[in-house]
């Protein structure tokens with residue numbers, strides 16, 4: 142039989158906007174010593190805005206039309222920013238054969254020209270050179286290549302969630318180590334980690350790279366909660382001792398796999414979940 146305190150714990154969590162899928166996870170939560178987080182959508186709002194457009198030999202308007210034609214075929218938050226910025230121009234050209242290359246971006250054809258829209262890894266993959274200044278940028282960057290040649294870049298920025306810094310501070314007060322994993326540019330990831338005071342951060346990760354990092358921490362004996370929102374996060378959510386999903390922004394796969402769902406997407410609810418676990422344990426034992 143399940144002790145009464147656990148029902149109380151689940152109810153208390155639920156009144157705080159935290160859904161526990163089983164009473165045992167209240168207990169597991171109290172033993173967590175490491176919280177691993179995704180960046181985009183977990184610590185940042187996940188709503189990108191176009192900041193800057195830099196072109197090489199073509200007009201800005203032209204670059205945006207090409208980029209938006211490609212990005213109309215993607216549901217990535219980066220794609221949504223470019224399509225929103227392009228407005229009506231997003232429909233002027235049509236892209237065909239668009240392929241999403243995980244962790245890198247898009248490959249396709251626009252107006253009979255082969256196109257790439259993605260990060261530096263994508264251009265490197267196809268042996269396309271780009272100006273060195275791009276590596277120095279501390280914003281998320283979408284590079285565009287047309288017919289195998291670099292054609293320009295678009296910088297995109299996201300905002301920190303209001304309670305992100307507080308969430309990290311609270312975890313540290315609970316003596317919990319904080320780790321951030323992201324597929325975004327390392328320069329951006331390190332900037333965000335610095336602003337929030339996160340202990341360890343790793344960028345430029347492919348989805349399997351996130352799994353490797355969590356496995357490494359597990360092998361070191363750490364007890365891990367992973368917090369994420371994306372489709373790519375489902376494997377790490379499954380691997381962690383407790384998987385936590387951001388319920389508002391999260392993909393169905395993530396919410397399905399997670400044991401705990403934070404309904405209003407506030408990262409400060411991570412410590413609330415741990416506190417509820419601890420209170421429940423005191424009542425039960």
Ligand code: ADP
Pocket residue numbers: 179180181212215217219220243244245246247258259260281282283322323324325326347348371373
């Ligand atoms: P994360 O969610 O951690 O940012 P993703 O695997 O979703 O990781 O994306 C990693 C990187 O791949 C992005 O930061 C971006 O540089 C690139 N990328 C992914 N999808 C697109 C896209 N549709 N257009 C341009 N770049 C993309």
Ligand code: MG
Pocket residue numbers: 181371372373
């Ligand atoms: Mg993601």
